[in-house]
Amino acid sequence: MILLDNHQILAAVQRSLQTHILPMLEDDFAKVQVASAMKALQEVCDRLADGDPCDRMNADLMAGARSIVVEHERGSPELCRRLEQLLSSMPENEDARDLNRALGEGLWQLVAAAHDDPAAKGLLKLLYDQALAVYSADGQYIAIEAIASLT
Amino acid sequence: MSQAPSGPAQRLEKALQSNAKSLRVQSIDSIERLTSGLSSQSYLVEAITADGPATWVMRVEPEFGVIPPYDITREYRLLEDVGRAGLPVPRMLHLGEDASVVGGRFLLMSFIEGEIYRSKDPRIEGDPDLCSSVQEQFVDMLARVHATEQQTLPIYASGPDAARAQVAVCRGRMKRTELIPSPVLRHALDLLEREAPEAQRIGLLHGDYRLPNLMWHEGRISAILDWELAFVGDPLSDLAFTQTVGMGPCSVEGPLADHYSRITGIEVHPKKIIYYKLLEMVKSTIIGLAGAHDLARGGTDLRLLSVATIALSGQAMFGALEGQLEAYLEAES
Known part of the structure; x- marks a missing residue:
């Protein structure tokens, strides 16, 4: 296996499932499972090529939050001070999902504590935009067969 | 000493012969998994009884869900x-x-003949007469569900507390399933808690009322299926659910909502519908979170990956629905 890189191994598994397993299956539930597995393998292949999307989400959230500090530091000094504090307290070299937990919790505490503050509204919009971006990017990994079996 | 039966069909046969004597089971010939449904696992059971061959549906409580x-x-x-x-x-x-019989507690129920339409079904969309018949029966049956008396489900609350009770259930589920924080979801729950509307009436709600959960035979509804999300609450919650994404011709709005109002006397208030649509999107998002959580702790149904992904669409829509709801609140104040 050392001769092949991760992407080549996963692509071979995908081709095997597509060529040798899927056509042999008669059970509908098994077919849906294989179709879903192929989508999952595709997602892992893409992560190997492009990096973990959670890293990108964290970077986007940090950059967005920094822009909010710049934009609102005069109008919402207290919230911006706490936001800066949060950003500077984020651990480096942390696992992407651990960092996301810390960042998500921290941003949520700021939004929840100051509904009407313009900077909090900006943070909420940033979070909405992120939700939309994640959904748009993840849509390609939905196995249509899986959803069709449920609707 | 007699040997314990090994396969699920044999174990089910033995269990039914011992504990369900009225079914007069002689043998269980096959158990076939059905692909539809995500929560409980459903199987088609072919049996031979003293009265002849029988086909039943078995639903099994899953370890994960x-x-x-x-x-x-x-x-x-x-x-x-x-x-x-x-x-x-x-x-x-x-x-x-x-x-231990089939890997989880289970129920056995009659098999009902009939066909099922998808939410957007070409058979309905291509036939205007069929479409209006399906729409009318869909609404009439929903009104019947809402008027049905039952003793199993508790009535937690009335007035605005009916909606708050649902929000509390959602919060509990979110806490159990959130792998990474969902600030947008938490914000939506806070808004729903704050702005819970007064329920005009409290009734039995199906909780997942859509065409794929109805069976049809000779042009009539022959069965309402999948009651596991049923609860007691504001009937407008069920109506709003029919209006969420992908519900096709049986989205109960416009003339269909007027028809519902005529037969039930319940006013379909647009602000309340937006409120409950947001609540329904929150619920479906939490189902998606639960799908990911299940896989993380050992679940095996890979369809949950797609469910987890599609549930993100709910979060992507929160902003627009919250904006509509806030516009109503501002207009009222």
Whole structure:
């Protein structure tokens, strides 16, 4: 296996499932499972090529939050001070999902504590935009067969 | 010493012969998994009884699931209740409490002949007469569900507390399933808690009322299926659910909502519908979170990956729905 890189191994598994397993299956539930597995393998292949999307989400959230500090530091000094504090307290070299937990919790505490503050509204919009971006990017990994079996 | 039966069909045969004597089971010939449904696992059971061949549907309480906590006993009792009240549902045949028989507690129910339409079904969309018949029966049956008396599900609250009770259930599920924080979801729950509307009436709600959960035979609804999300609350919650994404011609709005109002006397207030649409999107998002959570702790149904992904669409829509709701609130104040 050392001769092949991760992407080549996963692509071979995908081709095997597509060529040798899927056509042999008669059970509908098994077919849906294989179709879903192929989508999952595709997602892992893409992560190997492009990096973990959670890293990108964290970077986007940090950059967005920094822009909010710049934009609102005069109008919402207290919230911006706490936001800066949060950003500077984020651990480096942390696992992407651990960092996301810390960042998500921290941003949520700021939004929840100051509904009407313009900077909090900006943070909420940033979070909405992120939700939309994640959904748009993840849509390609939905196995249509899986959803069709449920609707 | 007699040997324990090994396969699920043999174990089920033995269990039914011992504990469901009225079914007069001689043998279980096959158990075939059905692909539809995500929560409980459903199987088609072919049996030979002293009265002849029989086909039944078996639903098994899963070890993992997207709408915990499961309670197959509750589902069994509710279906008995609503069946007695006259709603078309499968007849309950046996409640199996021994999880070792088929890998979870199970219920056995009658198999109902009929066809199922998808939410957007070309057979309906290409036939205007069929479409209006399906739409009218869809609404009439929903009104019947809402007026049905039952003893199984508790009435937690009325007035604005009816909606708050649902929000509390959502919060509990979110806490159990959130792998990474969902600030947008938490914000939506806070808004829903704050702005809970007064329920004009409290009734039995199906909780997942859509075309794929109805069976049709000779042009009439022959069964309402999948009651595991049923609860008691504001009927407008069920109506709003029909308006969420992908519901096709049976989205109860416009003339269909007017028809519902005429037969029930319940006013379909647009602000309340937006509120409950947001609540329904929150619920579906949490089902998606639960799908990911299930896989993380050992679940094996890979369809949950797609469910987790599609549930993100709910979060992507929160902003627009919250904006609409806030516009109503501002106009009122």
